[in-house]
Amino acid sequence: MIWSQKTREELLACRDQAAAELEAYRAQSLKLDLTRGKPSAEQLNLSSGMLGVITHADDCFSESGLDCRNYGILDGLPETKQLFADLLGIKPERIIVAGNSSLNLMFDTVVRCMLFGVRGGYEPWGRQGRIKFLCPSPGYDRHFAICRSLGIEMIPIPMTPEGPDMKQVRMHVCSDPSVKGIWCVPKFSNPEGVTYSDAVVEELASLRPAAPDFRIFWDNAYAVHELYDEEVPLADIFALAEENGTVDNIFYFASTSKISFPGSGVAIMAASENNIHQIKPILSTQTIGFDKINQMRHVKYFGDADGIHAHMRRHAAVLRPKFDAVLDILEAELGGLGIADWTSPRGGYFISLNTMDDCARRVYRLAKSVGVALTEAGATYPYGCDPRDRNLRIAPSFPTLPEITAATKVLCTCVKLASAEKLLEE
Amino acid sequence: MIWSQKTREELLACRDQAAAELEAYRAQSLKLDLTRGKPSAEQLNLSSGMLGVITHADDCFSESGLDCRNYGILDGLPETKQLFADLLGIKPERIIVAGNSSLNLMFDTVVRCMLFGVRGGYEPWGRQGRIKFLCPSPGYDRHFAICRSLGIEMIPIPMTPEGPDMKQVRMHVCSDPSVKGIWCVPKFSNPEGVTYSDAVVEELASLRPAAPDFRIFWDNAYAVHELYDEEVPLADIFALAEENGTVDNIFYFASTSKISFPGSGVAIMAASENNIHQIKPILSTQTIGFDKINQMRHVKYFGDADGIHAHMRRHAAVLRPKFDAVLDILEAELGGLGIADWTSPRGGYFISLNTMDDCARRVYRLAKSVGVALTEAGATYPYGCDPRDRNLRIAPSFPTLPEITAATKVLCTCVKLASAEKLLEE
Numbered sequence: 063m064i065w066s067q068k069t070r071e072e073l074l075a076c077r078d079q080a081a082a083e084l085e086a087y088r089a090q091s092l093k094l095d096l097t098r099g100k101p102s103a104e105q106l107n108l109s110s111g112m113l114g115v116i117t118h119a120d121d122c123f124s125e126s127g128l129d130c131r132n133y134g135i136l137d138g139l140p141e142t143k144q145l146f147a148d149l150l151g152i153k154p155e156r157i158i159v160a161g162n163s164s165l166n167l168m169f170d171t172v173v174r175c176m177l178f179g180v181r182g183g184y185e186p187w188g189r190q191g192r193i194k195f196l197c198p199s200p201g202y203d204r205h206f207a208i209c210r211s212l213g214i215e216m217i218p219i220p221m222t223p224e225g226p227d228m229k230q231v232r233m234h235v236c237s238d239p240s241v242k243g244i245w246c247v248p249k250f251s252n253p254e255g256v257t258y259s260d261a262v263v264e265e266l267a268s269l270r271p272a273a274p275d276f277r278i279f280w281d282n283a284y285a286v287h288e289l290y291d292e293e294v295p296l297a298d299i300f301a302l303a304e305e306n307g308t309v310d311n312i313f314y315f316a317s318t319s320k321i322s323f324p325g326s327g328v329a330i331m332a333a334s335e336n337n338i339h340q341i342k343p344i345l346s347t348q349t350i351g352f353d354k355i356n357q358m359r360h361v362k363y364f365g366d367a368d369g370i371h372a373h374m375r376r377h378a379a380v381l382r383p384k385f386d387a388v389l390d391i392l393e394a395e396l397g398g399l400g401i402a403d404w405t406s407p408r409g410g411y412f413i414s415l416n417t418m419d420d421c422a423r424r425v426y427r428l429a430k431s432v433g434v435a436l437t438e439a440g441a442t443y444p445y446g447c448d449p450r451d452r453n454l455r456i457a458p459s460f461p462t463l464p465e466i467t468a469a470t471k472v473l474c475t476c477v478k479l480a481s482a483e484k485l486l487e488e
Numbered sequence: 489m490i491w492s493q494k495t496r497e498e499l500l501a502c503r504d505q506a507a508a509e510l511e512a513y514r515a516q517s518l519k520l521d522l523t524r525g526k527p528s529a530e531q532l533n534l535s536s537g538m539l540g541v542i543t544h545a546d547d548c549f550s551e552s553g554l555d556c557r558n559y560g561i562l563d564g565l566p567e568t569k570q571l572f573a574d575l576l577g578i579k580p581e582r583i584i585v586a587g588n589s590s591l592n593l594m595f596d597t598v599v600r601c602m603l604f605g606v607r608g609g610y611e612p613w614g615r616q617g618r619i620k621f622l623c624p625s626p627g628y629d630r631h632f633a634i635c636r637s638l639g640i641e642m643i644p645i646p647m648t649p650e651g652p653d654m655k656q657v658r659m660h661v662c663s664d665p666s667v668k669g670i671w672c673v674p675k676f677s678n679p680e681g682v683t684y685s686d687a688v689v690e691e692l693a694s695l696r697p698a699a700p701d702f703r704i705f706w707d708n709a710y711a712v713h714e715l716y717d718e719e720v721p722l723a724d725i726f727a728l729a730e731e732n733g734t735v736d737n738i739f740y741f742a743s744t745s746k747i748s749f750p751g752s753g754v755a756i757m758a759a760s761e762n763n764i765h766q767i768k769p770i771l772s773t774q775t776i777g778f779d780k781i782n783q784m785r786h787v788k789y790f791g792d793a794d795g796i797h798a799h800m801r802r803h804a805a806v807l808r809p810k811f812d813a814v815l816d817i818l819e820a821e822l823g824g825l826g827i828a829d830w831t832s833p834r835g836g837y838f839i840s841l842n843t844m845d846d847c848a849r850r851v852y853r854l855a856k857s858v859g860v861a862l863t864e865a866g867a868t869y870p871y872g873c874d875p876r877d878r879n880l881r882i883a884p885s886f887p888t889l890p891e892i893t894a895a896t897k898v899l900c901t902c903v904k905l906a907s908a909e910k911l912l913e914e
Contacts, residue, residue, distance in 0.1 A: 098559070106557045110545045113781075117540040119533055131532045131749040133524070161587050162779045169774040173599055177614065177638065188603065188614060204773075211773045212603065323557040326781040347630075347637045348595040353588045353779065355539075355752040 064400035065485055077482035083475045084432055092433035094469035099252070099411035100460040101320055101377075108376050109322045112363035121362070122355055130354035136346050137338075138330070142357040146330050148367040150285055150316060151298055156332045158345070161352045164317035164329040168279060169208050171313055171331065174344055175242070175277070176212060181310065181340035184275040187214075187242055196234055196244040198226035200414060200442030200453045202252040205245040205281070209444070216444035217241070221254060225262035232269065239272040243279055249296045250284035253442050253455035254414040255407020260297040267302035271311070280314045284410040286374045287320060289382050294408050300332075309334040318360060320377075320411065321370060328360050384458040388413055388470045395474035401481035404456075413456040414442075415473075420451045421480040428476040434469050490826035491911060503908035509901045510858055518859035520895035525678070525837035526886040527746055527803075534802050535748045538789035547788070548781055556780035562772050563764075564756070568783040572756050574793040576711055576742060577724055582758045584771070587778045590743035590755040594705060595634050597739055597757065600770055601668070601703070602638060607736065607766035610701040613640075613668055622660055622670040624652035626840060626868030626879045628678040631671040631707070635870070642870035643667070647677070651684035654691045665698040669705055675722045676710035679840040679868050679881035681833020686723040693728035697737070706740045710836040712800045713746060715808050720834050726758075735760040744786060746803075746837065747796060754786050810884040814839055814896050821900035827907035830882075839882040840868075841899075846877045847906040854902040860895050 065076065116122060122130045124139050137143075138159025147154040160167055176188035187193050195209050199218040209216050217234060220227045225248070234241050246266070248258040258266075266278060280299055288294055303309040312334065318327035333341065364370045389406055392415070396402045404415045417425055422439035429436050437455040440446040456473070458466050491502065542548060548556040550565050563569075564585025573580040586593055602614035613619050621635050625644040635642050643660060646653045651674070660667050672692070674684040684692075692704055706725055714720055729735040738760065744753035759767065790796045815832055818841070822828045830841040843851055848865035855862050863881040866872040882899070884892050 100559050103555065103558075106555065107545055109557075113545070113547070114543040117543060119536045119539070121539070129529060129532065131535075131751060132529075133526050133750045163775045163777075166775040173603065177599065177602060204776075207773045211770060323781065324559045325557060325777055326779045344637060347633045349589045349592040350630075351589075351751050353752045353782065355749065356779065356782070 064398070065481060066400055068485070070486065073482050073485050077479060077486065080475050080479035080482060084428065084479060087432045087472050087475065092468065092472065094433060094465050094472070095435040095461060096456050096458065096466070096469050096473070097435050097437045098460070099320070099457045101324060102380065102460050102462075104380050105377055105459070106323060108373065108380070109363070112322055112359055115362040116355060116359050122358065124358065130358045133350050135354060136349070136351050137342060138352065139354050139357045139361070141361045142328065145361055145364065145366065146316065149370055150282065150332070152300060152314065152332045155335060156300070156338060158331045158338065158341070159352065159357055160329050160331065162317075162325060162327050162329060162356070163319065164281065164283065164315040164331075165204055167329050167331045168205070168281065168315055170348070171279070172208055172212060172214075172243075174341065175275070178344055180275045180277060181336050182274065187275070190240070193240050193242045194234075194238070196226070196231060196241060197444045198244070198246065198251075199444060200253050200448070200455070201245060202247055202281070203437075203441045205279070206444045214242075218444050218449070219244075221251070221256060223256060225256060225258035228262055228265045232265070235269050235271045235276060237272055241271070242273055242275060243277045245279050245281065247281050247283055248299070249282060249294065250287055250407055250410025252283065252410065253412035253453070254405045255410045255412060256405070257294050257296055257408075263297035263299055264302050267299055267308055268306040269308065269311070276311060277313050278311055280312055282314060282316045284320070285316050286370060287377070287411070288374065288409040289378050289385055290408055292408070310336050313337070321373065322360060322363070326356065328357055381459055384461075384463060384466050385413065387463055387467050388456055388458050391467065391470040391474060395471065396477060399481075402477050411457060411459055413458065415454045415456055415477075416452045417454065417477055418452065418481050418484050421477070421484050422448060422452045422454050424480040424483070425454060425473070425476045428479060429473055432472060434472045436473070490824070491907060492826055494911070496912065499908050499911050503905060503912065506901050506905035506908060510854065510905060513858045513898050513901065518894065518898065520859060520891050520898070521861040521887060522882050522884065522892070522895050522899070523861050523863045524886070525746070525883045527750060528806065528886050528888075530806050531803055531885070532749060534799065534806070535789070538748055538785055541788040542781060542785050548784065550784065556784045559776050561780065562775070562777050563768060564778065565780050565783045565787070567787045568754065571787055571790065571792065572742065575796055576708065576758070578726060578740065578758045581761060582726070582764060584757045584764065584767070585778065585783055586755050586757065588743075588751060588753050588755060588782070589745065590707065590709065590741040590757075591630055593755050593757045594631070594707065594741055596774070597705070598634055598638060598640075598669075600767065601701075604770055606701045606703060607762050608700065613701070616666070619666050619668045620660075620664070622652070622657060622667060623870045624670070624672065624677075625870060626679050626874070626881070627671060628673055628707070629867045631705070632870045640668075644870050644875070645670075647680060647682060649682060651682060651688035654688055658691070658695065661695050661697045661702060663698055667697070668699055668701060669703045671705050671707065673707050673709055674725070675708060675720065676713055676833055676836025678709065678836065679838035679879070680831045681836045681838060681840065682831070683720050683722055683834070689723035689725055690728050693725055693734055694732040695734065695737070702737060703739050704737055706738055708740060708742045710746070711742055712796060713803070713837070714800065714835040715804050715811055716834055718834070736762050739763070747799065748786060748789070752782065754783055807885055809889060810887075810892050811839065813889055813892050814882055814884050817893065817896040817900060821897065822903060825907075828903050837883060837885055839884065841880045841882055842878045843880065843903055844878065844907050844910050847903070847910050848874060848877045848880050850906040850909070851880060851899070851902045854905060855899055858898060860898045862899070
């Protein structure tokens with residue numbers, strides 16, 4: 063029965079029952095954590111073999127004879143470029159293989175735009191007064207943190223099941239030359255697990271920005287991170303941009319953080335030849351080169367793109383039961399009550415839960431009060447401010463199945479309590 | 489006999505002999521390279537054992553139980569901090585252990601100052617109009633490249649055998665608030681191999697800068713890189729700065745690039761607690777964390793500071809004969825002629841050669857014409873401009889002993905030819 067149709071007496075009973083359940087949880091002194099998209103030890107163990115593929119000096123030579131241990135090569139080993147090229151369908155000459163973190167590459171890329179501008183001799187963003195980024199929301203808090211730290215104004219754009227609301231995107235990008243960028247997690251978006259539809263990718267690729275130095279930050283963090291057997295296709299942004307003559311607008315990022323090791327993976331940036339041509343001299347001022355032994359380790363362990371796909375099926379086998387457990391409990395506890403809805407992602411690292419308006423912070427605090435840590439309410443919005451105060455991000459990857467089960471049950475109780483309180487107020 | 493005292497006829501004979509020698513070299517189709525401070529394969533092999541210290545998941549846990557493979561810890565593993573703390577005599581809480589490159593840390597640090605300013609709420613350097621760095625010269629070309637790319641004006645400061653000319657340093661730093669920094673390679677400086685005297689370090693530590701946001705960039709790249717048995721001491725800049733109340737002025741950098749592997753080492757930044765407190769939140773926007781498995785690899789392989797010192801003696805045993813060969817040939821070929829002088833470094837990676845004024849570029853080109861690559865003349869000065877056109881940097885580490893011997897003989901011939909030409913012009 064939809065709770066909004068309940069009588070006051072019935073709601074009071076719901077509230078009291080949820081409150082009683084919460085007290086019972088409190089008595090258990092729980093310490094559970096659904097906060098961050100962190101692989102579990104079981105997942106990390108899937109890559110243990112990678113630790114043993116380079117143990118001698120002889121293992122450190124590239125096909126071309128280059129000694130990976132020494133200085134040399136700014137933009138990545140050719141074979142590592144090829145591995146990512148095959149995996150992501152990007153020309154190798156558009157790829158820079160870097161260190162362990164795509165976040166670092168994204169931060170550095172925004173910083174480069176602030177201080178040096180983008181190719182074409184445009185004024186550095188940092189000298190153009192107030193500039194803005196579009197932030198499809200809910201979204202990834204660390205993207206928003208980059209903008210916030212650099213004083214870039216953030217404009218939230220609503221997410222739809224197909225991707226960002228392109229009407230709003232177009233309106234801002236095509237009319238306002240101070241809009242310099244948009245953050246996109248185009249596949250299994252953080253936190254909703256949305257994969258942008260072909261139409262949305264096509265529209266993004268065909269944007270005619272008011273700013274000649276506008277860039278799409280394409281953070282393909284979950285490019286091969288399917289949870290179920292069916293592959294979820296994502297349109298090829300570079301191909302579409304090529305057709306539309308906008309290829310310089312794309313800055314593409316990916317990493318193996320959730321393929322091999324989160325702290326010790328390999329990250330890439332990809333961009334048009336024009337962009338790479340502008341970026342490399344600046345990058346060569348920043349570093350002589352990245353860790354090529356680790357790049358080689360990834361090539362030797364995975365072999366080729368098929369090797370990574372096979373590896374990702376093993377990750378999925380570990381992750382799937384955890385996602386299924388969360389979804390089953392949400393459905394069993396909250397299904398049909400009209401007080402919450404949630405996503406059923408086909409990949410990625412998160413489930414996004416929307417409570418009734420004005421309830422997410424209350425749920426976050428209630429859960430915290432009984433020992434269940436959730437990502438802070440609001441974190442998925444620019445400035446930490448969810449205008450409807452309803453979005454919560456659930457990250458099921460790191461805890462064990464029993465922990466996830468327990469934590470999700472607590473979460474459901476908190477949603478019920480907050481919802482009953484809210485309905486009683488009205 | 490001093491060449492300046494030779495008759496015109498004698499000089500013509502010298503010139504012709506050198507020219508004839510050079511033609512003989514040309515006939516050999518040499519391909520020799522004395523350009524960059526790159527360890528040789530023999531040196532890299534000294535660290536081969538490091539490749540095998542982490543081969544299983546069990547090897548990835550820190551003393552505290554932290555799983556190095558996963559996310560967690562922004563500023564470095566405690567045991568890696570301790571290793572650098574013991575090695576360099578710095579409090580561990582002042583250290584951030586990062587990725588593979590101190591150059592990257594230095595670039596990022598200057599960039600952070602440009603965009604965020606230093607601690608204390610000062611205006612970011614990038615918003616203060618024209619700012620300047622002091623550049624003790626000859627110096628490290630990549631330091632100068634950072635300033636140049638960011639539009640920071642460079643003021644060359646002459647080097648003395650004790651370090652930078654402190655009279656000039658003091659004059660600029662204490663009178664000009666647009667002077668924001670100074671680049672220092674305080675031990676075995678690049679390229680001269682000068683180690684700053686205690687008096688110079690003390691003077692640097694006691695500077696009262698006109699700019700409240702002035703910083704000393706202390707690039708201790710060759711902290712433990714002695715070539716001979718005697719240890720060359722360097723005064724403790726942090727201790728002296730502490731005594732002088734200037735500890736916030738110090739940004740300290742070091743790495744294992746020339747201890748373990750140049751492309752796959754571990755770099756650190758060290759700074760006062762106040763500075764670290766300001767830097768860490770910005771760093772946490774840039775990255776979730778650095779490669780902790782590689783940090784652990786260094787701890788497991790070296791064990792402790794003594795382990796590194798023992799390792800460096802093995803590097804010295806490989807490098808010493810190469811430095812000695814260069815020095816012996818320089819002395820045999822150019823000693824007593826009054827046309828060149830050079831340094832006899834006790835450590836580091838370079839020998840600095842000064843020709844007669846206006847001859848360095850000519851020597852560089854002559855050597856290149858017969859297949860011997862030298863670091864480009866001028867590279868050791870800001871803007872690539874050596875005002876006296878006399879400094880050449882010799883990097884003996886990478887080539888084999890026969891290659892170095894051959895290349896240095898060619899170099900001496902080129903110096904003789906250029907000097908004879910120069911003296912004949914006068």
